[in-house]
Amino acid sequence: MYLGLDVGGTHTDTVIIGNSGVIAKSKIATTHDNLLSCITDSFSAVLANVDPSQIQRVNLSTTLTTNAIIQNKCEKVGMFVSGGPGIHPASYSIGNFYYIIDGQIDHRGTEITLLNLKQLDKAIKKCKKKGIKVYAVISKFSTRNPEHEQLIAQKLGDVDFISVGHKISGNLNFPRRIATAYYNTAVWRLYNSFSYAVAESLRAWGVTAPVNILKADGGTIPLHISQTMPVESILSGPAASVIGTMALCNITEDAVMLDIGGTTCDIALFADGAPLIEKDGICIDDRNTLVRSLKTKSIGIGGDSVIKINGTTVTTGPERLGMSMAEGGNNPTIIDALNVLKTINFMDTSRSMEGLLALGKKYRLSVDDIANAAITYAMDVIYNEVMAMIEEVNARPVYTIYEFLQGKVIKPKTIYLIGGPAKTLSNLIARRFGLNVKVPQHCQVANAIGAAVARTTVEIELFADTQRCRLLIPNLEVNTRIPAGYTLDNAIDDAKNYMIQYLTTLGVDEKEREIEIVDTYSFNMVKGFETVGKNIRVRCQVKPGILHQCKDILKI
């Protein structure tokens, strides 16, 4: 049995998937001030009638770190940043304890100037005097040469926690590495006390299964890994819905997922059944990070979007001012418009009519006209946003002539619709897009199902420089010698082997180690008119998807 829990903005959804499919589910209000409380209540609700020892895997998607970052409930972080030729690192200052240490590494990983140890010592003393206990260490091009980061971390000595830039991701992007390392450290203490409490609560229920945390890329990581990489747990909510949709529908084609809730509509895209991944990473609190994520977009249109009129123009969203009138709110919303048109028959339809009549009287418009116009407007916004997203994906830069001429173009064939008002909107969406719309069963808890069935994902980038006989996989801390005759084929084999080794240490079942090579490049490095070596890059991943065992259960 698989337990999945998704803490959302409004509700916390939990399911248990057993041999006959979803065997227990719960939906309770999220208690934002004390997340542990709604999580343990959810456990009580679903575990009451099952044998806890039969649970094989627990996957959690929480908003803890996301909220801490957005509400700035972060611990103070000592930031040690060393730059190199280019934009000055002061441009990326974050937090109140940001120290720039002189020292430079270039794009090949060559040390150009040594780290200024005097400066470093002084900064460390200052931080310790101020009582700072957690740190983040980032140097430019540390994914090409991690020595400066390692040296700073070593000099920091015995502190509570250090985030080291190159361990976060193999990707190049100094500003994102700085922000990601900062957040990772800033939420570390909070996350750890929370994660221990959750683990404790599960143990108390008699659940002994491994616990995993859902990431924004729709994959999971083991709880103990997340304790040193808490930033990986941010913004996992939309990913839970995407994986849930994949679990409920057998998606094999180009498709769009729409998750329409009360306030927002989340959009995701699929290419040949696989969810699209954001190129660099997700953005939180206006900062770009290296946290890998699915490509999703959230727009301000939902069932409770308020209907607004300006002259004779009817619009709706992005605001939500409480619930629809039918549910006892004070402002007419999309739900009320649907009630008035008798598309749905939801709670107090007379109040919906009352609300729209009042608007109609004020602006001299008929109730039907307002309702129709508001719904048309909402459909147009969703349609245009989806089309813009597809266009953006199809226009994404490519770097080879082969990709330019043969590159995949996304052309959706189906729309998968989930969320509260999904069923009632399916005809309208189908008409607006001119596409087939599918609304899966259990779509109200698709997110929790997604959390339950998500598999462990990892991405690595191998970088080999045969002139220097050096191989690096930064986030696995592989830094080793290679022979000068090392080839791209060797690199592909090594990338796969290191990946398998790592997946084994994560306890990932052999069946779930589906490794995909994403990109390979091998460049001849030429000096004068002679080849002096090869610059090889291999990127591989276990891509987000559904656990094989769950596929059997869900018959997909």
Next chain:
Amino acid sequence: MKAQSSLGVVFFPAFDWAIHPLHPEREERLLYTLDQLNEEGIFDVEGITQYKPGLATLEDIMRTHFCFPDVSSVTTESHLISAGGTIKAAALVLDKIVNKSFALVRPPGHHAMKVVHGARGFCNINIEAVMVEYIRENYPVKKIAIVDTDCHHGDGTQDIYWHDKDILYISLHQDGRTLYPGTGAIHELGGPNALGTTINIPLPPNTSDEGFLMAMKRVVLPILKDFNPDIIINSAGQDNHYSDPITNMNFSASGYAQLTDMLNADIAVLEGGYSIQGALPYVNLGITLAMAGLDYSYVHEPDYAIKDLTQDREITKYIKKLCDKVLQRYEECKKPSFKLMPGNYDVRKKEIYYDTDNIHEMQLESIMVCDQCRGVLKIETTSSVNPLCLGIEIPSGACDQCINEGYRLLDHALAGNRYKYVQLIDRINKKYVMY
């Protein structure tokens, strides 16, 4: 960080294309530039956006060049993507999607001339010229200035616009007496209908930042002001760099950034530049930051601090004099001078060598001297790969007489069998035909 001026970067490194695996124009060329731009997070800066190139069409090429025997024989997909990249860069600016754009594409183009039999100076088609003609065809833009800061004289661009008074071509380059292709002397000032719209500033070897910026300030900026173009294009070659393996100049990344800032071009296009590790990552970053109006003062090469790039006093003195001479020549162009009476052809005989493809070409170029328009152009050409061919161009804005003359030339050529191939460029009726 937010760009003061929004910038579109059309980036296409063609990671799977090389002239030859060991050639400077190879797959690796923009690898470290991409690494540097990615590590700087340049495409995360608000206002700097990366774009994918388009694919130049047959018409885009035939509107610009006479290609013999035809376009597909002298181009590959890489050239059409590179030219498509410049077209995209132009469209981004002229459609007002961004304020400025930078086409960071390869292969380059500024040695490709009006007539193309193959590759010369690593170039097959002239990607700036394809862009300029695309702009003139699709937007109400008349006057365009191209400032070429590649170390090699842009003899291709000069050739294409030699007779075009609406295009100002200014080239700063290492003196042709010391570097390929050898042309670009100060007395090369344009054809009889366009005298003074070609300007050459041949700088001596070992010119540093000081010399380049002096030439910019004393010559380029005043002439630009005088010409008053609707659009400024920078042919942003990067081989003036002190670490470039095939040239002899002392220009730095910081100098390039300052020059970019002074020039304030609307569109920049990468040309040459073959110090792919030591220069390109920093020069491209400097140009990008300068175009976006961001601080570039920390952009320095790793070895910048240990290099002595101070300009020799003799060189400074020479450049000062050179600037005066160029300006004097430019002023003289405004005075009435001897030229043929309108209605007559001014004829040039040209011998052209294609170093990359080892082709020899002989040309007889005739331009109609005309005081109404740019004049009909006729080029008879033969090369080691093609028998005698003919190109006829009726320019945009052509007068009735020149249009009629163009068609008279065409009828005459098609009636006889002197030419193996005849190509017509008729900008008035947008007719681009190979016979």
